[in-house]
Amino acid sequence: MSLFARTALALALTFLYAPILVLVAYSFNASKLVTVWGGFSTRWYGVLFADGPLIASALVSLKVAALSAAIAGVLGTCAALALDRHGRFRGRGAYTGLLYAPMVMPEVITGLSLLLLFVGIGLDRGIATLVIAHATFATGFVAVVVGARLKGLDRSLEEAAADLGAGPARVFFGITLPLIAPSVVAGFLLAFTLSLDDLVIASFVSGPGATTLPMRIYSQVRLGVNPEINAASTLMIAAVGLVVLAASWLTGRKASAA
């Protein structure tokens, strides 16, 4: 690598990760003042785990993420199968566009439109509306991940199974699903992190008693940053990082196995 490339890479990485590193470092700050280093300590992690409302919010976030990712995983896989397997049906292009649109739609608009829908049909805002909202916008992401895998799948594998006497259900559960499973899991993990990260849509569609972790952190930060929030954020970064690593390992592995 040339000196220029090395410098550019270093600058880019600094730009991307310096704020995060500062945050992680200050989560181990002994001082109560956010901007003054008072020595290494894990006391804020202790404070964090004793903070009942914050823990409750974390549990809400995890529950919503798991449920919405499960729904998005199933719906997204179905959508990818429909797009990949049924050739050029009427309105295929429109359907593809509609599926991908929520990915580029401003979250404020997605959140607002979902809010209007929930109010319109009289659905009480809470965990359920959060799950539905997150599943809605994550489905497109799952469809993209699974669709890429399906595109690389040799169709003759399914034909061979049918040729050997397997009906459509046995072909799907015995051949197709095991072969695309890594991408389905990767899609699930992606949907999980998207849900865990989301603040904007959640602010619109959640109700009393369903405050997610990002919402809790945001509301506390507005009253002033404290090291406890740094600790909470550090744990969240670690969780999301692990999940993303797992997802990329899964997608990478299936590519080399195929």
Next chain:
Amino acid sequence: MPDSAPPTASAPLLRLERVIKHFGAHRAVDAVSLDLAGGEFFCLLGPSGCGKSTLLRLVAGFEAPDSGTIRLGEADLTALPPHRRPVNMMFQSYALFPHMSVAANLAYGLKGLGLNRAQSAERVTDLLRLVRLEGFEGRRPGTLSGGQRQRVALARALARQPRLLLLDEPLGALDRALREETQAELRAIQRRLGTSFVVVTHDAEEAMALADRIGVMEGGRLVQVGPPRELYERPASRFVAGLLGDVNLIAGRLGPTEPGGVRSVETALGTLCASGAGEAGASVVVAIRPERMVIGGVSAGGLTGKLSEATFLGDRVRYRVAMADGTSLRASAALPGAGPAPSVGEAVTVTVPADAARVLPA
């Protein structure tokens, strides 16, 4: 089309009747009718895009014909989905299930046949022995060589003991040395089991080595069906002549029928004697295989030309003779014995035996 009868007189195993398949506006399979006898080894031969693979997929059920019927014995298969058809297929890509062991691949098709566990295991063992892969049952397809994968694919396609096996370019992915050996093996397995095989290939030599009968496809149509030798020696068109091997084509005008069925053809090179049908005065081509041309000294009579090229190929010599009208003819001969061999640049004559020249439509 001279449709020669299948080798046995009994009712055909597979009968295709005027099968037509379009992809959009393109007619991929054009009114193909074909009878296949039980135990027959049949090759569908043609260049890529001629519809031979589509025809195979129609029989397997992966494509539905626009019209026509496909029967196997007494049963009409035309409307059946692939998993209900009593035929099996070996795929060009082998399509082995990568997430299953060799044994699980072989056993996949046994479900629903009413075999118990012991019978299934025994069938798998028999199949492994048939393709000489004993001891490989626990291996994953990804860990096998190309030749081994090919044999697993063959064994898996035979697991349900079909009366008809369809093979799409079964040797296409093998290297040359392995291919010849595998041809013989395929032929031996087919004879031993008595299963009818339909092999799709674009390789004429392979088709001739394997098949009882060859069906040549061109542009979706089945243009000629017959035993390899018949197709090679008496092709019905210049397309078939060129597909089966090297051939000289000389354009000319057909003369009247002479006693003995021999026809004279006026060509730019002179008058040739040939066999074949056609109206007197019609524009035709005369097809002659290079190995049937006889090259001799000037005194021998025949077409005169100048030897422009002589290539030593080990078991034979390939000649190219430049003719007076600017065309050139190809000839090949076994290595000359004691006699003087013609050398490049020399004037030679090329004689065409009448039984070696075929009259074909221009």
